[in-house]
Amino acid sequence: MNRRLALAVFAAAALSACVRQPELSDPVARGERDFRGLGCVKCHQIGSEGHAWGPDLTLVGFRKSPQWLDMWLKNPHAWNQKTVMPNFHLKDETRADLVAYLSAQKGQAWATAPWRTEAAKALAPIERGQMIFNDAGCVACHGQNGYGGYPNNNVAGGLIPSLTHVADSYSDHELHEKIKLGANPIAVDASKPAPMIRMPKWGEELKSDEIDALVAYLMSLEPKSSSKSSASDDGF
Ligand code: HEC
Ligand code: HEC
Structure with missing residues (x-):
């Protein structure tokens, strides 16, 4: 291709790129x-x-x-x-x-959500729960393995709660309901802007068996201190 032709091709490509702009x-x-x-x-x-x-x-x-x-x-x-x-x-x-x-990203970019493949459904609940925790993005607010550390504004302690001890304060059923219904954190100072990060209502995105898998995963993070002590109580 001679230079002049190459230039013409380049100009045409550039022009068509310009013409294509209005599409965006x-x-x-x-x-x-x-x-x-x-x-x-x-x-x-x-x-x-x-x-x-x-x-x-x-x-x-x-x-x-x-x-x-x-x-x-x-x-x-x-x-x-x-x-x-x-x-x-x-x-x-x-x-x-x-x-x-x-x-606009509400999950539509997945043909099938990673935790809804046949292989994922065959996993043990704890493993499937961990997969949902990471892929649905619980991790983006509650940190790796629910360890916490991410900020929120105008909340006690300034942080989104860690989830490593939920086994101490929730029954399986209560935990399921909490995840399903979400929550709006309470502002510590009513004169300041409300907390910007809320716990989403996951029941709108996740099915009941998927929330159960999350419950199994979260309950596995830290053994129940009550069951630990009752185990030792029983062990006399
Ligand atoms: C070097 C890696 C890196 C690049 C590049 C990067 N990010 Fe991030 N981003 C992160 C990490 C890590 C987090 C999680 C927050 C944290 O750990 O501090 C994050 C968090 C986010 C979040 C919040 C996530 C959530 O799920 O709530 C959004 C939104 C985001 N990034 C968008 C972008 C956009 C848009 C770009 C490009 C302009 C970008 N990021 C480029 C590493 C990156
Ligand atoms: C956009 C950020 C965000 C995401 C994503 C998120 N959460 Fe939360 N979560 C919160 C906030 C904020 C709270 C505290 C609510 C409050 O103060 O009442 C919370 C509270 C909780 C609690 C109660 C903790 C306690 O100490 O009582 C559980 C359990 C929980 N989230 C589980 C999950 C699970 C499971 C997922 C993923 C399916 C998830 N969260 C995704 C922000 C988030």
């Missing part, structure tokens, strides 16, 4: 393009695309509000000083598009 009048489509272009996919997975080094974002629009997403993307370190997610110093328009794209 949809903020969600622009957000999707930027999510790939900015390299968010190096740390996050949506559907089967990307790397799940940070939280899987396939359900992020269910668990996090647009207001919180906007604030997080503005400066992750302002919310969580210890985060390894970089500040991308995004332009306001780019951030708005990413928020639109992320808010």
